[in-house]
Amino acid sequence: MVKICCIGAGYVGGPTMAVIAIKCPAIEVVVVDISKPRIDAWNSDTLPIYEPGLDDVVKACRGKNLFFSTDVEKHVAEADIIFVSVNTPTKTRGLGAGKAADLTYWESAARMIADVSKSDKIVVEKSTVPVKTAEAIEKILTHNSKGINYQILSNPEFLAEGTAIEDLFKPDRVLIGGRETPGGQKAVQALKEVYAHWVPEENIITTNLWSAELSKLAANAFLAQRISSVNAMSALCEATGANVSEVSYAIGKDSRIGPKFLNASVGFGGSCFQKDILNLVYICECNGLPEVANYWKQVIKINDYQKSRFVNRVVSSMFNTVSGKKIDVCKGLVGDKAQVSIYDPQVTEDQIQRDLAMNKFDWDHPMHLQPTSPTAVKQVSVVWDAYEAAKGAHGVCILTEWDEFKKLDYQKIFDNMQKPAFVFDGRNVVDAEKLREIGFIVYSIGKPLDGWLKDMPAVA
Numbered sequence: 001m002v003k004i005c006c007i008g009a010g011y012v013g014g015p016t017m018a019v020i021a022i023k024c025p026a027i028e029v030v031v032v033d034i035s036k037p038r039i040d041a042w043n044s045d046t047l048p049i050y051e052p053g054l055d056d057v058v059k060a061c062r063g064k065n066l067f068f069s070t071d072v073e074k075h076v077a078e079a080d081i082i083f084v085s086v087n088t089p090t091k092t093r094g095l096g097a098g099k100a101a102d103l104t105y106w107e108s109a110a111r112m113i114a115d116v117s118k119s120d121k122i123v124v125e126k127s128t129v130p131v132k133t134a135e136a137i138e139k140i141l142t143h144n145s146k147g148i149n150y151q152i153l154s155n156p157e158f159l160a161e162g163t164a165i166e167d168l169f170k171p172d173r174v175l176i177g178g179r180e181t182p183g184g185q186k187a188v189q190a191l192k193e194v195y196a197h198w199v200p201e202e203n204i205i206t207t208n209l210w211s212a213e214l215s216k217l218a219a220n221a222f223l224a225q226r227i228s229s230v231n232a233m234s235a236l237c238e239a240t241g242a243n244v245s246e247v248s249y250a251i252g253k254d255s256r257i258g259p260k261f262l263n264a265s266v267g268f269g270g271s272c273f274q275k276d277i278l279n280l281v282y283i284c285e286c287n288g289l290p291e292v293a294n295y296w297k298q299v300i301k302i303n304d305y306q307k308s309r310f311v312n313r314v315v316s317s318m319f320n321t322v323s324g325k326k327i328d329v330c331k332g333l334v335g336d337k338a339q340v341s342i343y344d345p346q347v348t349e350d351q352i353q354r355d356l357a358m359n360k361f362d363w364d365h366p367m368h369l370q371p372t373s374p375t376a377v378k379q380v381s382v383v384w385d386a387y388e389a390a391k392g393a394h395g396v397c398i399l400t401e402w403d404e405f406k407k408l409d410y411q412k413i414f415d416n417m418q419k420p421a422f423v424f425d426g427r428n429v430v431d432a433e434k435l436r437e438i439g440f441i442v443y444s445i446g447k448p449l450d451g452w453l454k455d456m457p458a459v460a
């Protein structure tokens with residue numbers, strides 16, 4: 001029986017291994033982590049992450065051929081294939097701080113593999129890493145290899161949060177990079193056979209190591225670049241009376257452009273785009289390519305511009321001060337002394353307070369290294385109902401695209417708010433015209449502006 005061990009029971013490690021286990025009943029899959037609460041959660045009825053369909057997959061194979069354990073060394077020693085899916089956050093200190101990927105967790109995993117292994121291993125980079133990382137990992141593993149043969153593969157993950165299981169069941173492609181040696185190609189073949197249990201062969205791409213590593217950063221850079229491009233257009237739409245949804249639709253009809261990933265927004269969030277582009281920028285700089293670095297840096301700059309544009313719309317609409325006013329969801333506004341009442345259908349109060357307490361980039365480190373009992377940000381309260389969040393508020397900011405935000409009773413919300421009542425729609429999810437009929441003043445990203453907002457500057 002082939003044994004797989006995955007180091008890192010996170011957003012990627014948990015779902016990817018659960019899907020391998022359900023699709024390959026003859027393979028034993030063990031997911032290990034240094035965080036006991038994480039592993040305990042994976043072994044409980046309340047999994048540590050929320051993804052539609054994940055519970056069913058885990059329940060179907062946990063205890064059969066899928067296991068979660070903190071006994072990292074034992075399972076690494078026993079495995080034939082080791083996936084490494086640990087955090088690769090942005091460095092906060094030292095060389096490349098604020099840009100380069102912090103490979104501390106990866107390096108300690110590699111050293112541990114080298115220490116405990118007694119048989120040949122295929123080591124798979126699942127984490128997103130800088131191009132050429134495999135070379136460094138190879139050096140760590142083979143430094144004192146005791147005759148053990150290690151093959152390093154790059155197998156980046158392309159799942160998106162919210163659609164992880166769907167993405168894993170039907171990936172657009174699986175990418176496997178390996179050394180162009182007989183040993184390297186044999187390892188590529190072994191991993192390909194795992195995925196071939198459910199992914200059509202033509203969707204499994206094999207490349208050299210560096211192409212696979214770089215393709216992951218390139219894919220995220222291209223995706224984020226589309227969002228920054230449409231967001232840049234949204235500012236021009238607001239200035240001219242064009243409607244960004246109409247522009248997106250019109251350009252997306254060109255089959256060379258395509259319709260996906262063209263939704264204007266308050267900027268991209270998520271755990272990957274910013275850190276991976278910063279990493280790409282750093283790699284370009286290190287390779288003496290400042291023009292290329294600046295090109296990609298611009299994607300982040302426009303994203304920051306879009307976020308500050310949104311905050312500025314809120315502040316300037318509300319008589320240039322949000323001090324003491326109650327507004328729903330907007331971290332940036334805390335700095336402007338707003339009273340923020342937050343509602344999110346899936347995020348706990350503890351997590352929200354932890355996010356607010358964290359310094360830039362820190363939130364991407366393992367959970368057990370994050371503040372456990374942060375000092376609650378006093379201006380922020382977390383409530384479990386959208387109506388409660390909006391009660392007595394001056395303005396509502398919509399920052400995530402939950403379907404339930406489309407279906408809320410906005411008349412009821414309006415009746416319970418202070419007047420004039422504002423809605424700032426950062427995701428273009430509400431029907432602005434209907435809300436205006438109720439009496440709201442509405443700001444929708446990239447849409448023709450209300451009279452109220454017309455004369456306000458786009459950026460302070």
Ligand SMILES: NC(=O)c1ccc[n+]([C@@H]2O[C@H](COP(=O)([O-])OP(=O)(O)OC[C@H]3O[C@@H](n4cnc5c(N)ncnc54)[C@H](O)[C@@H]3O)[C@@H](O)[C@H]2O)c1
Nearest residue numbers: 008009010011012033034035086087088105127128157366
């Ligand atoms: N989240 C996504 O949507 C996504 C998608 C594609 C790729 N990625 C990449 O995958 C990697 C993992 O991301 P994630 O979102 O799963 O992170 P995560 O924080 O959810 O999980 C990482 C886990 O690794 C554990 N860990 C860290 N060092 C360890 C060690 N030495 N031994 C054992 N366990 C260790 C942590 O405790 C944590 O539970 C990152 O490189 C990320 O860029 C993430």
Ligand SMILES: O=c1ccn([C@@H]2O[C@H](COP(=O)(O)OP(=O)(O)O[C@H]3O[C@H](CO)[C@@H](O)[C@H](O)[C@H]3O)[C@@H](O)[C@H]2O)c(=O)[nH]1
Nearest residue numbers: 157158159160161227261262263265267268269270271272
């Ligand atoms: O048209 C769009 C599409 C997305 N977004 C925003 O972009 C961010 C990222 O969204 P999404 O890509 O759906 O989620 P992620 O989980 O961040 O996934 C991205 O990052 C992962 C980590 O590398 C990759 O694996 C995925 O392929 C890639 O889509 C979110 O804030 C979205 O709201 C927009 O503003 N407009």
